[in-house]
Amino acid sequence: MTYCPECKTELEDDQSFCPICGHLLSDPDGSEWIVLGEIEDGISADFARETLTAYEIPAVIFSRSGFFGTAGLPLNPFYKPGSAMFEIRVPKECLEEATDILTMTLGDKWRRKDK
DSSP, rough: EEEOOTTTTTTTTTTTTTTTOOOOOOOOOOOOOEEEEEEEHHHHHHHHHHHHHHTTTOOOOEEEETTTTTOOOOOSSSSSSSSEEEEEEEGGGHHHHHHHHHHHHGGGEEEEEEO
16 A cells, blocks of 8 residues: 555555545656646636646646545535635646636636745
8 A cells, every 4th residue: 555645645556646635646757747726616627627638738637625635526615615626737847838828718717826
Protein backbone atom coordinates (compact mmCIF):
# COMPACT_ATOMS: atom_id res chain seq x y z
CA MET A 1 0.00 0.00 0.00
CA THR A 2 1.04 3.58 -0.62
CA TYR A 3 0.06 6.73 1.23
CA CYS A 4 -0.80 10.18 -0.01
CA PRO A 5 2.10 12.54 0.76
CA GLU A 6 -0.39 15.37 1.36
CA CYS A 7 -3.06 13.90 3.70
CA LYS A 8 -1.50 10.50 4.58
CA THR A 9 -4.55 8.53 3.38
CA GLU A 10 -3.91 4.87 2.53
CA LEU A 11 -4.20 4.35 -1.24
CA GLU A 12 -4.36 1.54 -3.75
CA ASP A 13 -1.12 1.13 -5.73
CA ASP A 14 -2.71 1.98 -9.10
CA GLN A 15 -4.29 5.32 -8.14
CA SER A 16 -3.05 8.44 -9.91
CA PHE A 17 -4.59 10.94 -7.47
CA CYS A 18 -5.77 10.90 -3.86
CA PRO A 19 -9.58 10.57 -3.66
CA ILE A 20 -9.58 12.48 -0.36
CA CYS A 21 -7.48 15.60 -0.98
CA GLY A 22 -7.03 15.43 -4.79
CA HIS A 23 -3.23 15.41 -4.68
CA LEU A 24 -1.79 14.17 -8.00
CA LEU A 25 0.35 11.14 -7.20
CA SER A 26 1.97 10.48 -10.55
CA ASP A 27 2.11 11.80 -14.05
CA PRO A 28 3.27 9.52 -16.86
CA ASP A 29 5.06 12.26 -18.82
CA GLY A 30 6.79 13.74 -15.78
CA SER A 31 5.10 17.17 -15.91
CA GLU A 32 4.68 19.13 -12.71
CA TRP A 33 0.97 19.93 -12.22
CA ILE A 34 -0.05 23.04 -10.31
CA VAL A 35 -3.29 24.56 -9.12
CA LEU A 36 -4.31 27.23 -11.61
CA GLY A 37 -7.39 28.49 -9.81
CA GLU A 38 -10.85 27.87 -8.41
CA ILE A 39 -14.27 27.67 -10.03
CA GLU A 40 -17.55 27.95 -8.11
CA ASP A 41 -19.87 25.61 -10.02
CA GLY A 42 -19.58 22.25 -11.74
CA ILE A 43 -20.90 23.41 -15.10
CA SER A 44 -18.26 26.14 -15.36
CA ALA A 45 -15.60 23.68 -14.19
CA ASP A 46 -16.56 21.20 -16.91
CA PHE A 47 -16.60 24.02 -19.48
CA ALA A 48 -13.13 25.13 -18.35
CA ARG A 49 -11.73 21.61 -18.73
CA GLU A 50 -13.31 21.15 -22.17
CA THR A 51 -12.09 24.55 -23.35
CA LEU A 52 -8.52 23.94 -22.22
CA THR A 53 -8.59 20.48 -23.79
CA ALA A 54 -9.72 22.06 -27.09
CA TYR A 55 -6.59 24.23 -26.90
CA GLU A 56 -4.56 21.05 -26.27
CA ILE A 57 -3.85 21.96 -22.65
CA PRO A 58 -4.33 19.02 -20.28
CA ALA A 59 -6.50 19.97 -17.31
CA VAL A 60 -7.85 18.16 -14.27
CA ILE A 61 -10.75 19.36 -12.15
CA PHE A 62 -11.01 18.36 -8.49
CA SER A 63 -14.02 18.88 -6.28
CA ARG A 64 -13.35 20.51 -2.94
CA SER A 65 -16.97 20.01 -1.91
CA GLY A 66 -16.14 17.90 1.11
CA PHE A 67 -17.84 14.84 -0.38
CA PHE A 68 -14.86 12.48 -0.02
CA GLY A 69 -12.82 14.68 -2.40
CA THR A 70 -14.10 12.88 -5.49
CA ALA A 71 -12.86 14.57 -8.65
CA GLY A 72 -15.48 16.50 -10.59
CA LEU A 73 -18.45 15.62 -8.37
CA PRO A 74 -20.94 18.54 -8.57
CA LEU A 75 -22.39 18.26 -5.06
CA ASN A 76 -22.88 20.94 -2.47
CA PRO A 77 -20.75 20.51 0.64
CA PHE A 78 -22.55 18.77 3.47
CA TYR A 79 -20.65 20.59 6.21
CA LYS A 80 -21.41 24.20 5.24
CA PRO A 81 -23.94 26.04 3.07
CA GLY A 82 -22.99 27.24 -0.39
CA SER A 83 -22.01 25.85 -3.73
CA ALA A 84 -19.29 23.31 -4.36
CA MET A 85 -15.83 24.63 -5.09
CA PHE A 86 -13.73 23.14 -7.87
CA GLU A 87 -9.99 23.39 -8.31
CA ILE A 88 -8.41 23.32 -11.76
CA ARG A 89 -4.89 21.97 -12.26
CA VAL A 90 -2.71 22.18 -15.35
CA PRO A 91 0.91 21.34 -16.16
CA LYS A 92 3.23 24.10 -14.95
CA GLU A 93 4.45 24.87 -18.47
CA CYS A 94 0.85 25.68 -19.56
CA LEU A 95 0.10 28.09 -16.70
CA GLU A 96 0.14 31.42 -18.55
CA GLU A 97 -1.68 30.21 -21.66
CA ALA A 98 -4.35 28.46 -19.55
CA THR A 99 -4.80 31.62 -17.45
CA ASP A 100 -5.37 33.74 -20.57
CA ILE A 101 -7.85 31.23 -22.01
CA LEU A 102 -9.92 30.95 -18.82
CA THR A 103 -9.97 34.70 -18.34
CA MET A 104 -11.17 35.13 -21.93
CA THR A 105 -13.86 32.40 -21.73
CA LEU A 106 -15.03 32.37 -18.09
CA GLY A 107 -14.38 35.93 -16.98
CA ASP A 108 -15.31 36.31 -13.31
CA LYS A 109 -16.65 32.74 -12.97
CA TRP A 110 -13.16 31.63 -11.92
CA ARG A 111 -10.40 32.93 -9.63
CA ARG A 112 -6.69 32.49 -10.25
CA LYS A 113 -4.87 31.03 -7.30
CA ASP A 114 -2.55 33.51 -5.68
CA LYS A 115 1.04 32.84 -6.65
